[in-house]
Amino acid sequence: MQLSKLDGKQQKSSYTLYLSQLLVKYVVVPGLIGAGVYAVDEIWYLSLLQRSIRAVYGFLKIAYYYSYGKSSFDSTESLHQYAADELLKILMKNKGIYIKLGQAIANQGSVFPIAFQRNFVKLYDDAANDEWESIDKMLKKNLGEDYEGEVFEYIDHKPFASASIAQVHQARLKNGGDDVAVKIQHDYIDKQIVVDLAVYRLISKIYEAAFGIPFTFFTRYISDQLMKETDFEHELQNAEGLRALIDSDSGLRNIYIPKNYQELSTKQVLISEWINGVSLTDKQKLIDLGFSLGAIMNQYLKLFGKQIFEYGFVHSDPHPGNLLVRYVNGKQQLVILDHGLYIKLPEKFKIEYAQLWRYLFELNRNGIKEVGTKWGINSIDLFATMIQLKPTTSPDFNKMNDRRNANDLLFNFLSDERKFPLELLFLSRTMRMIQNLNQTFGSPVNRINVLTIEATNSLLKNTTNSNLIFWSKSLESWNLIKLKLVLFTSNLVFYFFRIKQILYGDRYGGKGEGIEDYIEHYMNNTARSLGLELEHK
Incomplete structure (x- = not known):
């Protein structure tokens, strides 16, 4: 009897020990490891693992719903809204480079449903501020422990x-007393960017496989550009490069690049001259202070026309928040800020792009097709609309309103992605920003004419290209005369709209009477014929 009781106790004790071992092996140890990994990720790697898992899981879930879960939603629009909301949550939670990628979607919004376009505009709102403790550490790391005194x-x-990558503080330098803007990179960017961009490329591969749309051919290029944007020494070099080009160009006046303090700047801290001016985001203040919106747009368009067609060195983030205007000696001066994102255009591409603008203006379909073929593009009409941001005049294209055919067109837009100039991705984004600002200001300038003139001037200056020798030696050639006639006619149309707009009390925009508003209206019709949607601004 006693032996059986003893055996029972031993069995119970052994069972308890066994359960304890299981608990330790499968609960306590994994729990401690998980807590340890979480703590390390949270403290030393700034939630890198959590952010990556959140992004991959979220994007996979959205891909699943689009591929297999459409029946869970009342309509396609509700699916789009769900996906847009989920993506916005991921991007806002992850911050940093994810915000930049979301802004890229916002600027190329026409290929995304309206729900995406509406949601992702919110990514341009001011980012959350870092606490001073974090900023102080970054400044000590880059400028020295006693930077506030020295x-x-x-x-x-x-x-x-x-903003998404950095924040700006106002300061005054000790030696000389200059007022400066101190741009300080968020402390998490340096640790997160490599993994974030790797996750971005992984997600692109998954979406390419899921939807059959070529994403991955451009992800490496975009990743490389975003990496450069986080290097403030690279930004300083861009600013100095553009300043030198402007200073040597007699055709550009009253355009200013703030002075940079190279000896005080690093990869993570950029110290520049403080400029008191009015942001181009504040249209009403510009009007109240008597600034000419037309003069601002003329300067803006001429500068970017020169960058694109002549210099081949393009500021690729020219949204209104990066532009100021001020009076200097009684004259308006346009100030260009934030030089982190630039693209350099190869000479061959620059010439072909200028030729393309000329062909588009002359309605030269053979010329457009020639450039499109060089760039591996099938659809000439969609290509033309994308470049000039104005509707095509092709009757064949305008008849195409069948959604099935439209989808075929979009999927087959590229015939050979290896030929496609990746610079066009950022260049199209820049052009869209230029159009948006002209529209916001009430279309005071004939955008198409200004850019076409800059394209033509660059071709006339280029005497190394055999195709252009005839142009440069014979200014009164038939092609040039025809172009001048088209430019003149275009100006007549522009001034008709402009006078009508002013008579309707819409000088500064807002009532939808400007020529850019009419272009947008026809662009919307073109987009709908392709099964796409554009958000009305």
Whole structure:
């Protein structure tokens, strides 16, 4: 009897020990490991693992719903809204480079449903500020432990502005007393960017496999450009490069690049001249202070026309928040900020792009087709619409309103992705920003004419290309005369719309009477014929 009781106790004790071992093996140890991994990820790697898992899981879930779960939604529109909301949550939660990628979607919004276009515009709102403790550490790391005493007379601990990659503080230098803008990179960018971009490329591969649309051929290029944008020494070089080009160009006046303090700047901290001006985001203030919106747009368009067609060195983030205007000696001066994202255009591409603008303006379909073929593009009409951001005049294209055919056109837009010039991705984004600002200001300038003139001037200056010798030697050639006639006719149409717009009380835009508003209206019709949607601005 006693032996059986003893055996029972031993069995119970052994069972308890066994359960304890299981608990330790499968619960406690994994729990401790998980907690340890979480702590390391949270403290040392700034949630890198969590952010990557969140992104991959979220994008996979959305891909699943689009591929297999459409029946879970009342309509396609509700699916689009769900996907847009989920993506926005991921991007806002992950911050940093994810915000930049979302902004890229916002700027190329016409290929996305309206729900995406509406949601992703929110990514242009000011980013959350870093606490001063974090900023202080970054400044000590880059400028030295006693930077507040040795470098600055004072620095405002409250940020003036914050964006996805950095935030800006106002300060005054100790030696000389110059007022400066101190751009400080968020401390998490350096640790997160390599993995974030790797996740971006992984997601692109998954979506390419899921939807059959070629995403991956451009992801490496975009990743490389975003990496450069996080290097403030690279940004400083871009700014100095553009300043040198402007200073040597007699055709550009009253355009200013703020001075940079190279000896004080690093890869993560950029110190530049402080500029008191009015942001181009504040149209009403510009009007109240008597600035000419037409003069601003003329300067803006001429500068970017020169960058694109002549310099081949293009500021690729020219949204209104990166542009200021001020009076200097009684004259308007346009100030260009934020030089982190630039693209360099190869000479061959630059010439072909200028030729393309000329062909588009002359309605030369053979010329357009020639350039499109060189770039591996099938659809001439969609290509033309994308470049000039105005509707095509092709009757065949305008008849194409069948959604099935439209989808075929989109999928077959590229015949050979290896030939496609990747610079066009950022160039199209830049052109869209230029169009948006002209429209916002009430279309005071004939955008198409200004850019076509800059394209033509660059071709006339280029005497190394055999195709252009005839142009450069014979200014009164038939092609040039025809182009001048088309430019003149285009100006007549522009001024008809402009006078009508002013008579209707819409000088500064808002009532939808400007020529850019009419172009957008016809662009919307073109987009709908392709099964696409454009958000009305």
